[in-house]
Amino acid sequence: MGFRQDFEPLALSELHGFAESRRAEGWRYVQTLAVLTEEGVDLVYSFMKDGHLANSVVSIGRDAVVPSISDLFLAAFVFENEIHDLFGVTVEGIAIDFEGSFYQLANEAPMTILSPEQAAAREKARKVAAAKAAKAAKEAGGASDAPAAEGGLEAKLAAMDPEKAAKVRAAMEAKAKKEAAAKDAELEERLKAMDPEKAAKVRAAMEAKAKRAVSAEEGGE
Amino acid sequence: MGYASKSPWVIHYDGSSCNGCDIEVLATLCPGFDGERFGVVNTGNPKHADIFLVTGSVNEQNIAVVKEIYDQMVEPKVVVACGICACTGGVFHDCYNVIGGVDKAIPVDVYAPGCAVRPESLIDAIVEGVKVLDEKAAALKAAKKGGR
Amino acid sequence: MGKATVIPFGPQHPVLPEPLHLDLVVEDETVVDCMPQIGFVHRGLEKLVETRDYNQFIYIAERICGICAMGHSLGYAETVEELMGVEVPKRAEYLRVIWHELSRIHSHLLWLGLAADAFGFESMFMHCWRLRERILDIFEKTTGGRVILSVVKVGGVARDIDAGQMSEILATLEGIKSDYGALMRTLLTDSSIKNRTVGVGAIGYDDAVALSMVGPFARASAVNYDVRSFGRGAYGDLADFQPILDNQGDCYARVKVRCLEVLQSIDIIAELAAKMPAGDIAVPVKGSPADGAQASNVLEQPRGECYYYARGNGTKHLDRMRMRTPTSQNLAGMATALKGCDLADVNMIILTIDPCISCTER
Numbered sequence: 001m002g003f004r005q006d007f008e009p010l011a012l013s014e015l016h017g018f019a020e021s022r023r024a025e026g027w028r029y030v031q032t033l034a035v036l037t038e039e040g041v042d043l044v045y046s047f048m049k050d051g052h053l054a055n056s057v058v059s060i061g062r063d064a065v066v067p068s069i070s071d072l073f074l075a076a077f078v079f080e081n082e083i084h085d086l087f088g089v090t091v092e093g094i095a096i097d098f099e100g101s102f103y104q105l106a107n108e109a110p111m112t113i114l115s116p117e118q119a120a121a122r123e124k125a126r127k128v129a130a131a132k133a134a135k136a137a138k139e140a141g142g143a144s145d146a147p148a149a150e151g152g153l154e155a156k157l158a159a160m161d162p163e164k165a166a167k168v169r170a171a172m173e174a175k176a177k178k179e180a181a182a183k184d185a186e187l188e189e190r191l192k193a194m195d196p197e198k199a200a201k202v203r204a205a206m207e208a209k210a211k212r213a214v215s216a217e218e219g220g221e
Numbered sequence: 222m223g224y225a226s227k228s229p230w231v232i233h234y235d236g237s238s239c240n241g242c243d244i245e246v247l248a249t250l251c252p253g254f255d256g257e258r259f260g261v262v263n264t265g266n267p268k269h270a271d272i273f274l275v276t277g278s279v280n281e282q283n284i285a286v287v288k289e290i291y292d293q294m295v296e297p298k299v300v301v302a303c304g305i306c307a308c309t310g311g312v313f314h315d316c317y318n319v320i321g322g323v324d325k326a327i328p329v330d331v332y333a334p335g336c337a338v339r340p341e342s343l344i345d346a347i348v349e350g351v352k353v354l355d356e357k358a359a360a361l362k363a364a365k366k367g368g369r
Numbered sequence: 370m371g372k373a374t375v376i377p378f379g380p381q382h383p384v385l386p387e388p389l390h391l392d393l394v395v396e397d398e399t400v401v402d403c404m405p406q407i408g409f410v411h412r413g414l415e416k417l418v419e420t421r422d423y424n425q426f427i428y429i430a431e432r433i434c435g436i437c438a439m440g441h442s443l444g445y446a447e448t449v450e451e452l453m454g455v456e457v458p459k460r461a462e463y464l465r466v467i468w469h470e471l472s473r474i475h476s477h478l479l480w481l482g483l484a485a486d487a488f489g490f491e492s493m494f495m496h497c498w499r500l501r502e503r504i505l506d507i508f509e510k511t512t513g514g515r516v517i518l519s520v521v522k523v524g525g526v527a528r529d530i531d532a533g534q535m536s537e538i539l540a541t542l543e544g545i546k547s548d549y550g551a552l553m554r555t556l557l558t559d560s561s562i563k564n565r566t567v568g569v570g571a572i573g574y575d576d577a578v579a580l581s582m583v584g585p586f587a588r589a590s591a592v593n594y595d596v597r598s599f600g601r602g603a604y605g606d607l608a609d610f611q612p613i614l615d616n617q618g619d620c621y622a623r624v625k626v627r628c629l630e631v632l633q634s635i636d637i638i639a640e641l642a643a644k645m646p647a648g649d650i651a652v653p654v655k656g657s658p659a660d661g662a663q664a665s666n667v668l669e670q671p672r673g674e675c676y677y678y679a680r681g682n683g684t685k686h687l688d689r690m691r692m693r694t695p696t697s698q699n700l701a702g703m704a705t706a707l708k709g710c711d712l713a714d715v716n717m718i719i720l721t722i723d724p725c726i727s728c729t730e731r
Contacts, residue, residue, distance in 0.1 A: 003599040005665050028594070029581040030667075031676050031693035044678060046665065051599055055665055055678075075581040075701040078729075079693070086413075096704075103318075103408040103730070104282040110317045110413060126660075126683070235387050237410045239727050241435025241516040243386050244479065252495055253502035265383025282408050283388065286380050312432055315420060318413040337435055337516040 003051045010045070010056040012064060018056065019069040022047045027054075029069075032079040034087045036111060040064070041087055062088065070095035086111040226351040226358070228260030232270035232294070236287050236323060238277025241337030242304035246274055254340040261347060267293035272350050274343075275327075278306040280318045284326045291327040297357035299350040301331045304338040311336060373401065376712070380409050384487045384716045387726040391719075395712055403707045405700065411730040415690060422685035423449050423658070424523060433692065434728040435516045436479060439472035440670040441692065441728075442521040447602075448677040449523050449687075452664040453654065459603075460648040461525035463641050466603040468512070468520060470634040471538075475504040476671035477627045477634075480723050481556065484624065487716040488565045496552055500545055507538050525651025535642050542635045553628045557621075566621040570706040570718040573618055582702045584673020584695045585626045586722050590618035596669035603641055610637075620714075623721040657685045672696060672723045694728035 010018060022029075030046035030053065040061040047054050060066065068091050070077040080091045081102035088109030235243050249256045250263050264270050267290050279287060291300065302323045305311040310321035323329055330353045333346035373396050380388030388409035394402040417429050430445035431438045443465055450457060457465075482497030505515045511530050512520040520527050530538070556562060572582075577590035587594065595612035597604045604610065613629045615622040658681025666677040673695025682688035703722045710718055 003601055003667075007663050007665075028578070030674075031698070033678055033691045033693065035680055035689045035691075046676065048667075053665060053667065055663075057663075073581055074579070074705075075698050078697045078700050101408075103411045105318055105411070105413075111416060113317075124684075128683075234381050235410070237388075237412060237727075239432045239435045239438075240387060240725070241432070241438065244435060245516060247386070248498060248502070248505075251498035251502075253499060253505075263383070265381075277410075278412065280409070280411055282411070283380075286388065286409065290381055312429055313412045313414060313417075315417070316413045317416060318411055336432070337514075339515070 003053070005053040005055065007044075007055045007057055010058045012058050012060050012066065015045070015058055016067045016069065019045070019072050023072050025049070029073040029075060032069075032076055032083065034083040034089060034111070036087065041083075041089055043083070043089070045069075060089070064090070066091045068093040068095070085109075226271075226354045228262070229271045229299075229347065229351055229354060230262045230264045230269055231272045231274050231347070232264055232267055232290065233274045233276075234287065234290055236275050236277035236283050236307065236326075237280040237319070238304065238306055242276035242306070242335075245337045245340055246276065246303060246343060249340040249343045254344065256340075256344060256347065259344075259347070268295055270294055271298060271354055272347060273298065273300045274303050275300060275307050275323045275329075276303045276338075277323075278310045278313050278316075278319045278321060279323055279326055280320065284320065287323065287326045297354055297361055299330045299354045299357070300327055301333060301343075301346050301350050302329045303333050303343060303346070305334045305336050308332045308334050372396070378715065384483075384720070386483065387724070389719070389724065389726050391707075391715075393707075393712070393715065398712050400707055400710050400712060400715060403704060405704060407700075407726060407730055409730075410727045414731050415692075418687045418690045420686075423687050424654075424685075426687065426690065427522060428519065430690075430692070431517055431519060433731055434694075434725050436476050436725060437472070437670050437672065437675075437694075437728060438517050439468055439521070440668060440675065442518070443469055444666060444668040444670075444675055444677045444692065445690070446521050446523050447668065448664055448666040448679045448690075449658070450654075451666055452658045452662055452679050452681055453523075453656070455524055455652065455654055457525050458649045458652060459646045460529075461650045462602045463606075463645050464526050464530060464650065465521060467530070467538075467638050467641055468508075468518065468526075470638050471504055471507060472518075473634045473671045474542075474631050475501055475508075477631045478504070480627060480671075480720075481552070481624070484717070484720050485556070487720045488562070490562070493552070493555065496548075500548055500552070503541055503545060507541055510534065510537070522651065524654040525649070527651070529650050535645070539639060539642055542638060546632075546635065549631065556624055556628060563621065565714075565717060566624060567619060569620045569714050570710055570721065571617070571619040572702060572706055574616070576705065577618070577702070580702045580705060581698055582673075583698050584670075584723070585613075585623060585630065586673065586695075586699050586702060588612055589615045589622035589626045591616040594674070596667050596674050606644060607637060607640060620717055620721045627723075657681065657683060658687065659683065670695060672725055672728070673699065692728075692731065694725065694731075696722070696725045697729040699724075700729070 027047040027049045030048050033044050035042040043058040043060065045056045066089060068080055070080060074095055077094050077096045080094045081098050083089045084091055085100060085103045085105065086109060233246050248254060250261060273291060273294060275287060302308050306313060307323045310319055313319045314321050331346045331350045333342050335342050373394055376393045376395055378391040378393055379385055380390045390406040392404040393400050414429055418426055421429060427442050427445055431442040433441050478497050478501040482494040485493035485497065508518060509515050511534055512518040512528060572590050574591045577587050577592045582592065591614055593612060593614055598610055598612060613626050613633060615626050660681060660683035662681045664679050668675050675695055676693040678691040680688040699722045703719065706718050707715065
């Protein structure tokens with residue numbers, strides 16, 4: 001007997017009928033679990049027959065009401081109580097319903113609380129993946145090397161240990177400051193050598209540019 | 222050795238542990254390490270016990286139970302925190318449901334670290350606990366005499 | 370018709386190694402209904418995937434349960450390998466199965482001791498645990514730990530067993546057989562033990578299937594299901610593997626199935642040790658699971674089938690890791706078996722499902 005597994009999507013409205021047909025065909029109920037997603041919660045129901053592990057993924061919003069399958073499979077009551085307590089999913093008609101006191105917890109629906117660091121880390125990973133995809137598309141179109149190189153560096157930093165990445169960034173900033181200071185010094189030399197009126201105009205233009213850059217940054221924040 | 226410590230009876234409770242330390246507590250009392258030759262007997266009744274062996278990082282639901290067993294024990298009594306989870310919360314110290322160690326629920330006298338705590342460590346911890354038990358018994362006796 | 374009384378059982382009880390609370394509704398000496406209350410061991414460790422990356426999480430997975438520690442680390446590693454498409458070398462698969470079968474022997478011996486203690490046979494408890502110490506010595510010699518082994522990693526295993534250690538292991542297991550034979554004879558033929566176990570807490574085949582039971586608990590009711598018969602990993606190289614079944618479905622049958630499984634595990638280890646291939650014990654694993662990738666896995670732990678699920682999100686941290694342990698599946702069966710039994714048999718019935726509450730609640 002071989003073993004294989006697959007994942008199939010399933011609509012919430014078809015859930016109870018699907019479970020009934022599984023029972024009629026002699027499938028064994030394996031488990032129910034919940035995963036937190038951007039849009040809401042994904043419920044994965046698993047059944048097994050003759051070595052085939054079939055996982056059905058039901059995507060629901062946080063406020064959806066899920067029909068219980070514990071009338072067909074009594075063993076499901078454990079998992080349905082658990083997803084109610086940990087994820088805040090409402091399940092109707094559980095055979096043995098603990099009504100929220102299956103686990104006595106410090107916070108409500110703790111698995112839905114995503115810490116800010118985690119949310120930031122996932123955002124970053126998404127940006128890195130998007131940057132990689134954009135880079136691949138650009139290379140296919142034959143773009144220049146410079147933005148690609150930066151995208152690659154960003155990706156490297158994102159994949160690094162955060163402390164190390166912070167150190168690298170700090171080193172990069174320091175280097176950039178040094179370069180900018182060197183550039184300023186060079187420009188000063190050139191201005192001194194220039195005509196004084198022209199030098200004053202150049203300085204005024206530079207200040208205006210700097211002001212605009214600062215306000216753009218603030219506006220962007 | 223005072224009279225209370227010649228044969229310290231222990232009561233064991235699993236305060237949200239993974240069972241690793243619990244089976245090492247039982248292994249200490251079994252023929253492999255034989256804690257029973259020191260007179261250590263595992264009892265289920267808090268009123269009969271001198272030493273309370275707690276394992277586990279104690280979750281919200283368990284705080285009341287641990288306190289209840291501790292309150293039911295009769296003075297002089299000693300608490301031994303077995304395993305690193307009972308001492309400081311162990312690998313689970315940042316879990317949402319864990320309060321981080323038994324000493325946040327009841328006062329602890331001896332800490333025995335380890336994951337899982339080794340039976341040799343436990344025997345050492347019980348012997349330390351017995352010393353504390355002697356001190357407490359002497360203090361009780363002195364307090365009674367002083368009261369008269 | 371007697372008056373109904375409610376007797377609270379647990380969470381602290383001499384026979385229970387773990388906290389579990391039952392409200393038993395009793396009429397005279399018969400249990401009429403039972404309301405379980407769990408949640409005393411819920412630590413919420415599945416949320417720790419957010420702060421530990423997929424390599425570090427294996428240490429958390431091991432500590433879900435100290436008795437089935439090896440099984441959980443193995444199941445977790447296999448699931449992540451499935452998620453990332455990593456193929457483990459053959460020698461590593463063999464080593465994993467040898468440690469896993471040793472873990473099964475230690476778990477069953479532990480359980481036999483606790484079951485004997487549950488009906489009052491304390492010296493049998495001591496004998497079983499004395500034999501178990503020899504298995505723990507093997508663990509300590511080969512991995513460094515008695516209970517938490519930490520020897521499985523994503524990509525293979527962390528340590529090797531050389532030929533000298535392997536022959537020592539086989540010699541120890543042979544040495545256990547005669548003592549174990551005496552214990553088995555006592556457990557299965559002694560009349561006072563039979564009085565306490567035969568006919569107690571019986572669950573028939575149809576009920577076992579309807580309640581989706583797994584593990585030796587179900588195999589004692591003639592449900593022919595054992596994940597090892599799928600032949601994955603080193604199990605596929607066994608000449609012949611047949612799950613051990615019994616059709617009585619009572620406590621005696623469950624004791625018998627577990628006793629025979631110990632002997633079966635000793636034979637499996639001997640067979641695999643003879644066939645062990647040479648080679649690497651691990652492959653390096655780089656990168657992270659892809660965003661949105663999902664994988665599931667099943668493993669036969671000493672208590673039954675354990676289901677694992679992992680989902681990646683493109684970072685080194687998994688999005689979700691979930692273990693569904695055999696005891697959560699068997700809770701419905703336990704609640705059914707307890708109805709109608711005698712109060713004195715409650716201990717025995719609870720213990721024969723081999724409850725591992727810390728596995729259930731994580």
